[in-house]
Amino acid sequence: MQWETVIGLEVHVQLATRSKIFSGASTAFGAGPNTQACAVDLGMPGTLPVVNEQAVAMAVQFGLGVNADIAETSVFDRKNYFYADLPKGYQTSQMYHPIVGPGELEISLDDDVTRRIGIHHAHLEEDAGKSLHESLTDDSGREMTGIDLNRAGTPLLEIVSDPDMRSAKEASAYLRAIHSIVTYLGISDGNMAEGSMRCDVNVSVRPKGQAEFGTRAEIKNVNSFRFVEQAIAFEVERQIELIEDGGDVEQETRLYDPDSDETRSMRTKEEANDYRYFPCPDLLPIVLDQAYIDHLRDTLPELPADKRARFENQLGLSAYDAGVIAASRDMADYFEEAMNVCGDAKQAANWVQGELSAALKREHLDVTRSPVSARQLGELISRVQDDTISGKAAKQVFQALWDGQGESADEIIDAKGLKQVTDTGAIDAMIDDVIAQSPQQVAQYVEAEPEKRGKMIGYFVGQVMKASRGTANPQQVNQRLSEKLDALV
Amino acid sequence: MSDHTADYAPETVTSLAAALQRGDASSRELTTDYLKRIERADSTLNSFISVTAEQALAAADAADQTRAEGNAGYLTGIPLALKDIFCTRGVRTSCGSKMLDNFTAPYSATVVEKLNAAGSVSLGKTNMDEFAMGSSNESSYYGAVKNPWDLTAVPGGSSGGSAAAVAAGLAPASLGTDTGGSIRQPAAFCGITGLKPTYGRVSRYGIIAYASSLDQAGPMARTAEDCAHLLGNVAGHDLRDSTSMARCVPDYAAELDAPLAGLKIGLPREYFGDGLDPAVESAVREAVKVYESLGATVRDVSLPHTRYATPAYYVIAPAEASSNLSRFDGVRFGHRCDNPDDLVDLYKRSRAEGFGEEVKRRILIGTHTLSEGFFDAYYIKAQKIRRLIRQDFLDAFDDVDVLMGPTTPTPAFDLGAQSDPVSMYLQDIYTIAINLAGIPAISVPAGMAGGRPTGLQILGPHFAEARLLNVAHQFQQATDWHQQRPAFAKEMI
Structure with missing residues (x-):
């Protein structure tokens, strides 16, 4: 039988606000346990939340970035459940009236095909704290669990897609597109290793041609592009095998273990919580007027899709180069600066895609940490264009700049005597x-x-x-x- | 009581402020006297959970110093009692519960900060129904409070300790909270004046939440004039409470003397129905006659959804409470059971041991009404009723300036008399709708029934506190119910 995979993603994006969503405590990563948790974050009796306006603005910016409806009135609800790292016994979230309504996002696949993926909605919520299970013991040597509430109250935007993806590749392309748009907007650092972006993956399979969806499993907390693909691949195979062996897929929550490359059952539907959502009486509804939304729309930066189109149509880059460079705002900014210095878009794109990307990849560096600045690269390209050096020598100069052997291409050309002989x-x-x-x-x-x-x-x-x-x-x-x-x- | 208090008995905030201003007494002297009274009388009344004598005397000295420097305000040096629901930095804040018996608040509520900034002196924390859930003060982990008018009667609740302390002269005034009548009902039972302000008038930050959409702090004192001075201090917008209103605070004391000629009073038919004690009713009718003699006109009005108020309240308040009280889990503060086997055991036993019966009952009710399959039928429906009740009041205030009626259906009942929770809930039938609508109301002493005080409740539109205080004050200029004192107080002091 031919099977079709149906995937929907819930992406949790940590918003790059300086303080928490409902308190004034800092959101900086990596501080000592419980040093960034104030009375509100600790859920102290009598404390009250006050919503962080920056988090609201960021959610709206995201909504505008995916052409979504922005709710004029959205409401915070309480999601009630007990867990040791959930200080108040409820998570403040948005269940019934989320701030961002339906929108859509275009994804590009390797073969230059693009697809539109529906955004069902996006809502604001607070993160929980963290349980620390490793090597804590009490005075009598009993094992203990530590609670670190630094993360409690960190603002999250949960972006819920429609079940529009049909392969692991599409899912990871969608996740990349979300990553690209939130980093473009500057509303998240997108750092997956530090947990700034995580996702829950809903996967089901159905016989090709069947209209209704199969029973889905939700894979929780997957935190890299690669793991998303691997987890889906495993899960699809598991479900198909199960059905083909005459079994049924159970609606359940599963966990992906990257070490064993498999998903495991966490809890079934029967064990699921009744979260008893109700509107949080401590917070007023967020009411946004059109002027505010318009202002945010007017001040949006150029977004990946527009940039890609401009690179391709106005600068003459290939569709592939335009897509890859525009996917990262930092990379695009680097490219544009180098281009402005040397005046040649194609050469700048070749260098960025070639020498620079290879070197960054080799040393696992982000473009913002590149030892060769965009200005240095632009000047280097200029020296090739004006025949001061050969293309081959230019690679030597690039490596020397990378290694910190000089401040500018000219300095290195002089020092190494690489000036091209044209006499x-x-x-x-x-x-x-x-x-x-x-x-x-x-x-x-x-x-x-x-x-x-x-x-x-x-x-x-x-x-x-x-x-x-x-x-x-x-x-x-x-x-x-x-x-x-x-x-x- | 020592000699220098003779001039200003019966003590009101107003008379004490005048004495301090004249230099007839120091804050240290006043504070010392009140601490002595508490020591003498409170083993009988049980109106305080914690008496903070040391801090009080230090605050009194600081107030005297401020006065000596010429920087005293109206409340500087005035001793007060705080309901034990207000977080007070460095002081146990128990909320009347075993759960928080070991809890020392690490910060102070906004209203406490405001009172401290004004230089008032906190004598201690008053007894209350556990987590403010109750109408008799009998659900307190620290034991019942006795009504100083009759030691076999309850003082009302949940701010029963505050009401009893003020009535007995153990504090000139107190700050209480009111979620369904918790200021007004004990004020009525103990013969004092108590104001529940408009929802959003006073910051809730630092008040241990019972039902967040209904809770509101307010003054409890001997007179409306005292309430005006206290409310003027604690009211106002607070950036830490999103539900507090950014609206300026009028000078409540300045408006007390406005004449009442032309005042339009409405008497809601539904507040004079079955179950109303005839003595309470006649006290209210007499009070209305006093107003007529002051130039007011009276008409009957109807609040047709009144009978749904109690059921709606007992859906909404427990729903919010069940969520608000989830934070008491034994993990970060409060009671923790011994040797938990695991996390679930820690939760179950800490909460089972830490909460009393009434609190557990309301958590169960609230958990049930919010659960899947019941939410629409209970919570959503109750919210609809709430809007209708609010609309009833808005409609009534199109025609009249204030509404009047009894605060409670009966005078204070006997300790232990209300063993059935539902009949206890019905004690609040005249007060609950006010909280649902978010409007202000004040209870003033208006008579006696069988040796126990009864209250007149005056209701006004949103943010009409100045008018309510004015209307109450004019009544107190024409009557002396508020000046009567229980024999217990006279004996003890």
């Missing part, structure tokens, strides 16, 4: 030397069929370049060599 006299002298020292090759050249000589010239070019330590202009060398050798025929 005809000097080049002719080197050519004459090479011809004089290679009688055998010259003889072969002369005797060869004219159509084979083109290939044979490579040897002489190589020797001349070697003699010039790479500084001779290769086009010039090529041209003069042909002239001189052909004169010998």
